[in-house]
Amino acid sequence: xxYECSSGLLGNGHHLHGISTISFQAWLSQSKRSKDYALPNSxxxxxxxDLYSRFLEMCKDxxxxxxxxxxxxxxxxxxxxxxxxxxLKLANEKERKGTRFFPRNLDTEGVGFEYAMFLNxxxxxxxxxxxxxxxLEGHRGFAHGGSTATIIDSTVGGCAIFVAGRVMTANLSINxxxxxxxxxxxxxxxxxxxxxxxxxxxSCHVRSIDGQTLHAEATAxxxxxxxxxxxxxxxxxx
Amino acid sequence: xxYECSSGLLGNGHHLHGISTISFQAWLSQSKRSKDYALPNSxxxxxxxDLYSRFLEMCKDxxxxxxxxxxxxxxxxxxxxxxxxxxLKLANEKERKGTRFFPRNLDTEGVGFEYAMFLNxxxxxxxxxxxxxxxLEGHRGFAHGGSTATIIDSTVGGCAIFVAGRVMTANLSINxxxxxxxxxxxxxxxxxxxxxxxxxxxSCHVRSIDGQTLHAEATAxxxxxxxxxxxxxxxxxx
Numbered sequence: 001x002x003y004e005c006s007s008g009l010l011g012n013g014h015h016l017h018g019i020s021t022i023s024f025q026a027w028l029s030q031s032k033r034s035k036d037y038a039l040p041n042s043x044x045x046x047x048x049x050d051l052y053s054r055f056l057e058m059c060k061d062x063x064x065x066x067x068x069x070x071x072x073x074x075x076x077x078x079x080x081x082x083x084x085x086x087x088l089k090l091a092n093e094k095e096r097k098g099t100r101f102f103p104r105n106l107d108t109e110g111v112g113f114e115y116a117m118f119l120n121x122x123x124x125x126x127x128x129x130x131x132x133x134x135x136l137e138g139h140r141g142f143a144h145g146g147s148t149a150t151i152i153d154s155t156v157g158g159c160a161i162f163v164a165g166r167v168m169t170a171n172l173s174i175n176x177x178x179x180x181x182x183x184x185x186x187x188x189x190x191x192x193x194x195x196x197x198x199x200x201x202x203s204c205h206v207r208s209i210d211g212q213t214l215h216a217e218a219t220a221x222x223x224x225x226x227x228x229x230x231x232x233x234x235x236x237x238x
Numbered sequence: 239x240x241y242e243c244s245s246g247l248l249g250n251g252h253h254l255h256g257i258s259t260i261s262f263q264a265w266l267s268q269s270k271r272s273k274d275y276a277l278p279n280s281x282x283x284x285x286x287x288d289l290y291s292r293f294l295e296m297c298k299d300x301x302x303x304x305x306x307x308x309x310x311x312x313x314x315x316x317x318x319x320x321x322x323x324x325x326l327k328l329a330n331e332k333e334r335k336g337t338r339f340f341p342r343n344l345d346t347e348g349v350g351f352e353y354a355m356f357l358n359x360x361x362x363x364x365x366x367x368x369x370x371x372x373x374l375e376g377h378r379g380f381a382h383g384g385s386t387a388t389i390i391d392s393t394v395g396g397c398a399i400f401v402a403g404r405v406m407t408a409n410l411s412i413n414x415x416x417x418x419x420x421x422x423x424x425x426x427x428x429x430x431x432x433x434x435x436x437x438x439x440x441s442c443h444v445r446s447i448d449g450q451t452l453h454a455e456a457t458a459x460x461x462x463x464x465x466x467x468x469x470x471x472x473x474x475x476x
Contacts, residue, residue, distance in 0.1 A: 140337075182337065
């Protein structure tokens with residue numbers, strides 16, 4: 001729903017002007033103090049490993065970038081280049097102690113959201129390799145619709161961060177086509193369709209790795225946040 | 239996303255014909271073998287307790303019914319009156335061992351989804367008292383959009399079960415209006431708007447308990463499943 005990074009492809013003037021190298025690199029770089037959960041572990045299936053290796057290979061020429069992932073939301077925005085929300089006085093640090101980033105809130109490998117994201121900057125496209133674990137069950141043997149919504153929101157959100165920096169989900173609309181079996185691997189593929197001022201429109205498809213099964217398709221609208229106003233003010237005046 | 243119960247207000251002929259008492263009672267009754275997570279625990283805030291007590295009071299004359307909730311999806315459909323999916327051969331029981339219902343997958347009280355649902359049968363309305371814990375974080379101090387989607391999907395899904403029995407989410411569209419602070423209590427209020435054949439259209443609002451803040455509004459479409467066809471067949475022929 002809510003994501004932050006000080007700079008994306010959109011600047012304060014809301015026009016494409018190229019990547020702010022420092023903050024973009026900071027976003028991509030690995031946090032020194034936290035475990036990166038977007039790396040292979042023993043719970044990953046062969047399908048997941050194969051797909052991950054394929055994308056890693058495509059990272060070599062710089063076409064794709066691997067995005068790290070942490071259990072603490074603070075680590076999702078590493079480095080001084082990105083805006084911290086403390087100034088907005090919305091989140092009391094004391095109360096925040098012990099919080100966890102929702103899709104990374106389980107300690108045991110393989111039971112929850114196993115995923116790794118890759119960004120294609122020139123295509124403004126973010127893909128997520130997703131292996132839903134047994135703790136994400138909705139109907140018996142299948143991923144809960146809320147877990148599908150969560151991985152879609154996270155993927156399109158990551159894509160929106162890239163073009164617009166600090167953003168917030170305004171709308172998420174999902175058509176569920178075929179249930180996702182627990183333990184399978186699916187590809188969540190999102191891209192920016194249009195940018196209008198502070199609005200970023202995206203679309204997303206969730207498919208089986210052979211491309212034969214469309215599990216879900218979604219559209220999303222994200223709003224670029226203006227750091228001079230409080231979050232609540234901005235949301236209220238949308 | 240996916241829910242099941244053999245009978246609701248909609249029968250096999252897809253017309254309203256009244257409640258199938260046996261299965262409806264089974265759905266409402268408490269499982270003998272599992273912990274009901276929709277009961278107060280020490281993590282519930284005073285706001286959550288007060289709201290829960292208010293709804294319990296309204297249950298006394300039968301206007302509202304409290305809905306139990308379990309960590310095993312099998313227990314969400316207690317009793318023999320409800321259809322079990324084993325016959326559909328979609329979920330291998332061996333593989334299912336160790337699965338958990340997504341919104342009830344955390345062991346520690348208070349860190350994840352704390353919620354309790356109440357059904358108003360005559361209004362075809364389901365409300366959910368929801369206290370998001372610190373492990374549901376998206377932006378700092380606020381609930382992740384995916385967790386909001388999850389509680390909305392679960393609430394409208396419960397409402398759709400009541401009228402149509404076994405159902406599956408076909409569409410979920412959410413407008414996020416104001417972020418939900420972690421630890422606050424919100425009311426997720428859903429109702430059936432329309433029924434067309436096997437389609438159940440619902441709407442949902444998520445508001446602060448004083449009603450002053452609209453956090454999110456959503457529409458949903460659920461499809462009633464026909465137990466003579468496999469789940470995959472039905473979804474593909476939608």
